[in-house]
Amino acid sequence: MQPISKHTGLVMPLDRVNVDTDQMVPKQFLKALTRQGFGRNLFYDWRYLPGEVPNPEFVLNFPRYRGASVLLARANFGCGSSREHAPWALLDYGFRVIIAPSFADIFYNNCFKNGILPITLPDAQVDELFRRGEAHVGYQLTADLPSQTISDAQALEFHFDINDFRKTVLLEGLDDIGLTLKHEPDITAYEQRHDPQANLHQAVDFTQ
Amino acid sequence: MYEKIWESHMVREVPGEPSLIYIDRHLVHEGTSPQAFAGIEAGGRKVRRPDLTFAVMDHSVPTKNRELPIVDDNARLQFEALARNCKNHGVHLFDMFSRNQGIVHIIGPELGITQPGLTIVCGDSHTSTHGAFGALAFGIGTSEVEHVLATQCLQQDRSKTMLVTFSGKRPLGVSSKDLILALIGKIGISGGTGHVIEYGGDTISRLSMDARMTICNMSIEGGARAGMVAPDQTTFEYLEGRPFVPRGREFNFVVDQWMELPSDFGAIFDKTLELDAAQIAPQVTWGTNPGMVTSVTDRVPDPNSFRDPDEQKAAVRALEYMALRPGTRIVDIPVDRVFIGSCTNSRLEDLRAVARVVRGKHVARTLKAALVVPGSRVVKAKAEEEGLDRILREAGFEWRDAGCSMCIGMNDDVLPPGERSASTSNRNFEGRQGKGSRTHLVSPIMAAAAAIAGHFVDVRELGVDVTE
Numbered sequence: 001m002q003p004i005s006k007h008t009g010l011v012m013p014l015d016r017v018n019v020d021t022d023q024m025v026p027k028q029f030l031k032a033l034t035r036q037g038f039g040r041n042l043f044y045d046w047r048y049l050p051g052e053v054p055n056p057e058f059v060l061n062f063p064r065y066r067g068a069s070v071l072l073a074r075a076n077f078g079c080g081s082s083r084e085h086a087p088w089a090l091l092d093y094g095f096r097v098i099i100a101p102s103f104a105d106i107f108y109n110n111c112f113k114n115g116i117l118p119i120t121l122p123d124a125q126v127d128e129l130f131r132r133g134e135a136h137v138g139y140q141l142t143a144d145l146p147s148q149t150i151s152d153a154q155a156l157e158f159h160f161d162i163n164d165f166r167k168t169v170l171l172e173g174l175d176d177i178g179l180t181l182k183h184e185p186d187i188t189a190y191e192q193r194h195d196p197q198a199n200l201h202q203a204v205d206f207t208q
Numbered sequence: 209m210y211e212k213i214w215e216s217h218m219v220r221e222v223p224g225e226p227s228l229i230y231i232d233r234h235l236v237h238e239g240t241s242p243q244a245f246a247g248i249e250a251g252g253r254k255v256r257r258p259d260l261t262f263a264v265m266d267h268s269v270p271t272k273n274r275e276l277p278i279v280d281d282n283a284r285l286q287f288e289a290l291a292r293n294c295k296n297h298g299v300h301l302f303d304m305f306s307r308n309q310g311i312v313h314i315i316g317p318e319l320g321i322t323q324p325g326l327t328i329v330c331g332d333s334h335t336s337t338h339g340a341f342g343a344l345a346f347g348i349g350t351s352e353v354e355h356v357l358a359t360q361c362l363q364q365d366r367s368k369t370m371l372v373t374f375s376g377k378r379p380l381g382v383s384s385k386d387l388i389l390a391l392i393g394k395i396g397i398s399g400g401t402g403h404v405i406e407y408g409g410d411t412i413s414r415l416s417m418d419a420r421m422t423i424c425n426m427s428i429e430g431g432a433r434a435g436m437v438a439p440d441q442t443t444f445e446y447l448e449g450r451p452f453v454p455r456g457r458e459f460n461f462v463v464d465q466w467m468e469l470p471s472d473f474g475a476i477f478d479k480t481l482e483l484d485a486a487q488i489a490p491q492v493t494w495g496t497n498p499g500m501v502t503s504v505t506d507r508v509p510d511p512n513s514f515r516d517p518d519e520q521k522a523a524v525r526a527l528e529y530m531a532l533r534p535g536t537r538i539v540d541i542p543v544d545r546v547f548i549g550s551c552t553n554s555r556l557e558d559l560r561a562v563a564r565v566v567r568g569k570h571v572a573r574t575l576k577a578a579l580v581v582p583g584s585r586v587v588k589a590k591a592e593e594e595g596l597d598r599i600l601r602e603a604g605f606e607w608r609d610a611g612c613s614m615c616i617g618m619n620d621d622v623l624p625p626g627e628r629s630a631s632t633s634n635r636n637f638e639g640r641q642g643k644g645s646r647t648h649l650v651s652p653i654m655a656a657a658a659a660i661a662g663h664f665v666d667v668r669e670l671g672v673d674v675t676e
Contacts, residue, residue, distance in 0.1 A: 020497070022637045022640055023637070023638060023639070026639055027617055027618050030240075031282035031285075032243075032282070033242040033285060034243060034246070074518060076398040079397055079431065080333065081635075082347040082348060082349055084243075084350040104401060104431060105401055105402060105433050106333060109348075109352070113349060113352070164224055165226060177355050177358045181359060184359075187228075187360065196232050197259070198321065201451060201455050202449075204319060204451045206300050206306070207291070207301040207306055
């Protein structure tokens with residue numbers, strides 16, 4: 001996972017509440033074997049007209065937001081399906097930071113596994129960012145993870161909260177499987193204490 | 209109950225770090241696992257407990273002509289990858305030809321893989337279904353699937369808890385689907401975020417396991433990763449004799465353990481909510497998320513009736529997508545297709561209830577198709593033994609093989625653009641059943657009644673209940 005510490009980028013506002021992960025990556029793209037290449041399918045049904053012609057009315061296709069890497073969103077971003085294809089697509093498109101008043105649990109968790117920084121801010125602050133993002137073409141924000149602040153060139157600065165452990169994982173780009181395996185003796189001890197089993201008592205039709 | 213299971217699965221707890229909890233059962237399907245197995249192999253790791261891992265093909269499987277070659281190359285490659293990964297790592301697999309194949313959340317309980325007090329995860333948000341047995345079960349992303357494969361553990365922070373009590377007599381024709389939709393309508397689709405919901409009250413105690421699973425299944429649509437019901441006699445009777453459940457004296461022994469699971473009297477929850485089941489009518493969604501729902505006796509709402517400006521905007525957009533005008537009576541909305549299936553409502557009790565509604569009748573001539581997709585091949589076989597397939601076929605329904613089907617439309621069962629469905633599934637998001645499609649979520653008997661009438665009807669008028 002690519003670490004993230006300080007990131008400055010163009011802000012793209014997505015002014016909709018309850019954006020679900022089905023919208024980020026529709027079902028037909030879930031039949032993949034790798035994590036790569038989802039960026040071109042991001043927000044597929046909103047982004048393209050028939051024949052994959054870019055829909056000029058969808059914000060992602062506005063020329064002023066080309067190259068955006070900070071996504072400004074509304075409440076309950078990422079609800080619905082657990083598909084990690086959603087953060088894979090956001091990352092592959094170029095988004096490293098997502099700011100919203102709230103996130104759905106599974107999506108929020110999936111962001112940290114992929115080097116995306118999800119920032120939760122109060123509604124009023126998110127509203128202010130929407131105002132600035134729409135007022136100034138080329139509006140950029142800087143997310144600084146060590147100091148837990150976001151700021152712009154006009155002296156705006158907001159503090160955000162983040163779990164210390166998750167912060168470290170993002171800053172150092174840690175492999176959490178590697179971290180857990182450091183505690184392998186604890187896992188073995190648990191298994192010796194509890195002896196978890198799934199025993200069959202009647203034949204079932206296993207393929208193998 | 210959540211705390212009891214949480215504590216009993218603690219592998220490591222250190223302040224300032226997420227807890228490491230042990231996972232008893234890991235369910236895997238073709239859609240969200242290829243990258244996880246690939247990660248395991250790239251990291252030179254192995255599956256720690258293949259004996260606790262169960263895989264099934266469900267998301268993209270065809271529901272007819274399964275014996276023919278799979279023409280969708282991407283789907284075929286995923287099936288092949290799952291079969292190869294299971295073989296290489298010694299994981300149990302139910303492929304699409306197994307007699308036990310079905311939707312992952314249907315077959316877990318059916319085989320007794322799901323049991324009270326267990327921790328159960330799957331790379332699928334509807335894993336909350338298994339909580340109906342008093343298990344702690346929730347959906348995870350693919351990176352976490354890889355983590356569980358490699359370590360049989362998950363890094364987790366403790367959730368908050370919410371107690372939702374349903375009390376009173378459930379009116380005739382009002383099903384568990386209506387109870388959960390009414391709850392989501394009340395708390396909204398993020399009302400349960402950060403929480404595990406425990407469902408209690410006399411209404412819940414009287415529900416069958418099939419009905420409890422419907423409720424827990426849709427917990428995620430209210431934002432809660434997990435939903436739970438305390439195990440009781442209904443739970444134990446359901447489980448006794450299932451393939452993975454101990455027999456004889458050993459069964460009595462585990463039942464004694466399971467009886468320790470229910471929340472203690474006076475247990476404290478972070479949030480509590482009470483609903484009167486007697487006041488709940490059959491529910492129909494009118495918008496593009498499960499919280500946009502109303503009673504069948506109601507009308508499509510006016511966006512101006514919402515106080516919050518974001519909600520107003522969302523309602524305007526939803527009505528435009530759904531091609532509905534405010535003020536339209538729900539019973540005046542016509543449907544093009546009916547889908548009875550999904551991990552929410554495709555169990556035997558659902559199919560029996562549908563058969564009672566449609567027996568001796570025929571689907572409306574205006575209907576383009578009506579599909580019944582049993583949740584598993586075991587459900588299918590049992591329904592056929594009871595002659596349900598014949599009743600449904602004679603009424604004009606297509607009788608299909610088991611899988612996720614039109615709930616997610618990853619196979620050929622897609623709702624065409626602009627068409628409107630009455631669907632027993634769990635999500636009415638834009639494009640969920642097919643690009644440009646319009647989904648109305650309802651209970652199985654509401655879907656059946658809509659199929660016969662060609663539009664929504666208040667199923668209470670038919671005097672048919674979900675149970676006999």
